[in-house]
Each structure stands twice: as C-alpha cells, then as structure tokens.
Amino acid sequence: MNISDLNNIIESHKVYVTTFGKDGKKANLCDANLRDADLCDANLCGADLRGANLRGANLCDANLCGADLRGANLRGANLPDLTYVIMGEEYVITITNGEYVRAGCQNHKSEDWRSFSKDEIAEMDGRHALKFYPHLLDIIDFYLGKGERPAWLSIKESK
Structure with missing residues (x-):
C-alpha cells in the first residue's frame, strides 16, 4: 500500500470516528502490508487490521482502541517501552509505557484500574465489565507486577 x-x-477513518460513522469511512486494512509504516499518532480506533503486516511499523501514540488486531504481525513494531498488546481476550488490551492500560475503549493508569469502585466498573460496560474486571487485574498483575485490589472484589453477594 502506498503512503498516499x-x-x-486514515484521514477518512478519522472523520468516520469523530462523526460516529455518519461521514467518512471505517478503515479496512485487513491483510494490508503496513510494514515499516509511520502510524505515529494515527487514530485507528475500531479499524479492521486483521492479518495486517505491521512489522516494524511506528505505532507510538496510535489509538488502537477497539481495533481488530487478530492475526496482525506486530513483530518489530515501534511500541513504547513496556508496551504490550494482548489479544484473544474479551476486550483488546494494550499496556503503554508500563503505566496506561486500555481495555476496550477505556484507558486509565494501572493504579486507577486497581482502585475503581464496583459502580465505576459497571458504568463502563455493565455486568460484562464486572465479570471481566478480576481477569483484567490478573493481566495487569502479570505484566506490571502484583498490586492491590479493591476490597469489594472479595465480598460475596447474597442471591
């Protein structure tokens, strides 16, 4: 794919995202050869990148929230230090600079994720988020080290 x-x-997709799909066009970069592409600061929120070759691509500060990265080749991609892209979960999870954790479209500091109230988590995606939240904390613990968990997680609810 040429740069132009x-x-x-990317520009049409940016319009698509900012107008909530009313204008522009959702980026379909499925199986695209984006090897060594400069995607720094690109808004690829919700883009289809399945099977894309992103080897050596510069993805610093790119917004990949909700992007479908299944099967994408990220080997050698320029991601900030301590940056991880975790696929195969219910939400695409990215950890940036060992500090920010994005799960789906929610992006917060890891210490904020560890201290959210039950109501705050429920507001993100209802019961689905509440069920996923302990697993997300397990993922954060694995990549960034064990940390505190909110007390409400250990309280059993009566039915």
Missing part, C-alpha cells in the same frame, strides 16, 4: 492511499484511508 494509507493517508487517505
């Missing part, structure tokens, strides 16, 4: 075509797709 890629820039047009």
Whole structure:
C-alpha cells in the first residue's frame, strides 16, 4: 500500500470516528502490508487490521482502541517501552509505557484500574465489565507486577 492511499484511508477513518460513522469511512486494512509504516499518532480506533503486516511499523501514540488486531504481525513494531498488546481476550488490551492500560475503549493508569469502585466498573460496560474486571487485574498483575485490589472484589453477594 502506498503512503498516499494509507493517508487517505486514515484521514477518512478519522472523520468516520469523530462523526460516529455518519461521514467518512471505517478503515479496512485487513491483510494490508503496513510494514515499516509511520502510524505515529494515527487514530485507528475500531479499524479492521486483521492479518495486517505491521512489522516494524511506528505505532507510538496510535489509538488502537477497539481495533481488530487478530492475526496482525506486530513483530518489530515501534511500541513504547513496556508496551504490550494482548489479544484473544474479551476486550483488546494494550499496556503503554508500563503505566496506561486500555481495555476496550477505556484507558486509565494501572493504579486507577486497581482502585475503581464496583459502580465505576459497571458504568463502563455493565455486568460484562464486572465479570471481566478480576481477569483484567490478573493481566495487569502479570505484566506490571502484583498490586492491590479493591476490597469489594472479595465480598460475596447474597442471591
């Protein structure tokens, strides 16, 4: 894919995202060869990147919230230090700079994730988020080290 075509797709996708799908076009970069592409600061929120070759791509500060990265090749991609992309979970999870954790479209500091109230988690995606939350904390613990958990997680609810 040439740079001009890629820039047009990214620009149209940016319009699509900012107008909530009323204008522009959702980026379909499925199986695209984006090897060594400069995608720094690109808004790829919700883009289809399944099977894309992102090897060596510069993804610093790119917004990949909700992007479908199944099967994408991220080997050698320029991600900030302590950055991880975890796929195969109910939400795409990215950890950036060992500090920010994005699960789905929610992006917060890891210490904030560890201290959210039950109501705050429920507001993110209802019961689904409440069920996923302990697993998300397990993932954060694995990549960033064991940390505190909110007390409400250990309280059993009566039915």
